[in-house]
Amino acid sequence: MTLSELKERMRHFQKSAEIIFDDEEPIGAAMDLVMPRKRWFRRQFNTPAKRTPVPQNQTQS
């Protein structure tokens, strides 16, 4: 096995770490940030967050 083949194999192996992501839950998109920031003395923060993605057929009306 050449060095380049070994490097390719290792790179391919590292790609396996990405199989838990897909188009709907992609790399780079944090999820489940559902806790609000602390509001000391009733201050308001604008805290965008990502809702837990509930599959469409489970979404309640």
Add this chain to the structure above:
Amino acid sequence: MTPTELPLSHPGRSAALAQSSAEVTAGEVENVERALIDASTRVPVLMFYTSAIVWLLIGTLLGGFTSFRLHMPDMFSGIAFLTWGRIRPAHMNVMVFGWASMVGIGTAIWLMARLCRTTLRHPLLLVGGAALWNLGVLLGVGGILAGGSTGYQWLEFPRYAAVVLFVAYTLIISWAFMMFRFRRAGPVYVTQWYLIAAFLWFPWLYGAAQVMLFFAPVQGVMQAAVNWWFANNLMFLWFGSIALGTAYYMIPKVIGRPVYSYHLAAIGFWTYAFFASWTGMQRQVDGPFPAWMVTASIAALIFTIIPVATVGLNHHMTMRGYFPLMRYSPTLRFTVFGAIAYTVFSAVGVLISLRSLARYTHFTQASIGFSHLGLYAFYTMVMFGSMYYIVPRLVGREWRYASLIKLHFWASTYGVSLMILMLLVGGLVQGISMDNPALSFSESTQSVLPYLRGRSVSGILLTVAHFVFAFHFGLMLFGLGRTDRVPTFLNPQQEAQNTH
């Protein structure tokens, strides 16, 4: 860093995707697949989770009672089934087989289904397995309280209960391998390695211990050797594997970043598998065993620093720059706490197994502190994190109260930290007192009393945490979670009402 600085997936993304019909189709297919997979796991996973929480509450009350009896020995002293010798094994076995095993199997089912990308086949098999498992735990605890304990650590269930548990496990494991057999082609993720290994290790440990202690019992001190090999490896190979596998899924998924190094993950897994199974005999330091047996276990435990370091480094590097997100994600804060506790657990395990220190900590409260560090601070916290992630996907609702999540987290964190501190320090003080020839044994037990009272206080905190979590879970189960279409707890109207 705040969430605003992070590349979140936002609603506008769907609109962008809509511009390409091909992408929309692929996304829709994935969504439907995911929905079908989650729907197929809903009943068995919720059954395992609900059962686990009921056992958690029972185990907590038994644990609190056990703790108070240590410094208030006359409490209910006239009632046979409430004597310390019965409620302590009942507490431990409820926690090990009722809570920890059931919640771990529930999480494993969901993770396997997601990672195999296939719907759960024959869910009734798992429902039957869960029902039988509950029956086994119920019979076992009843047997212990009735005075039928076997006397072996974590194997106190009478033989008839163990048989029921084994049959239940057979149903569960047959499902696990069926799922793996019909998985969609592709690489097997690190979480699956740990889960499949755990599903193979448990019957090996439990079966070997049952055979060697009850069906064809070994003689003399070898019984203690088998018992500690089982108890220690149940912690490492069964609970530890499930928790590590779960953490390897939850941390990257929540922060949206792949594991830092898949190669480190592989090294960590194989070194863990190789070295962890040799441990257990370090609990018998200075016991009537050949020295090499104990030394081999101590050496293996020291070598487990390799998987601990690789796993710790991998998680740390994955999380680097994303630690502030722990404020916003309940899953992340519980899982990261558990992952850190895993490192501490291993370090403490190595320290108290060294002969020079074991001289003082052996046969003291420090051993109990070590067990709580592994089973609670590490395993249970990771499981809580996984439940915060999985349950909303099963019931289609969001957790209702952020305040209850915070209360659960902080009560658990302070509770378990205080408990471990009290038990480890108290154990060391107890050991030093016992080693002092000028003190009588009763005086050495007196020295640990303040720490035992402190442990009871920490137990109250944990009790609060568990009942809060059970209440919150109950709300989800009975359809009282949030169903808003906007992010949980960030409903603008709700926010406005709270602010003004």
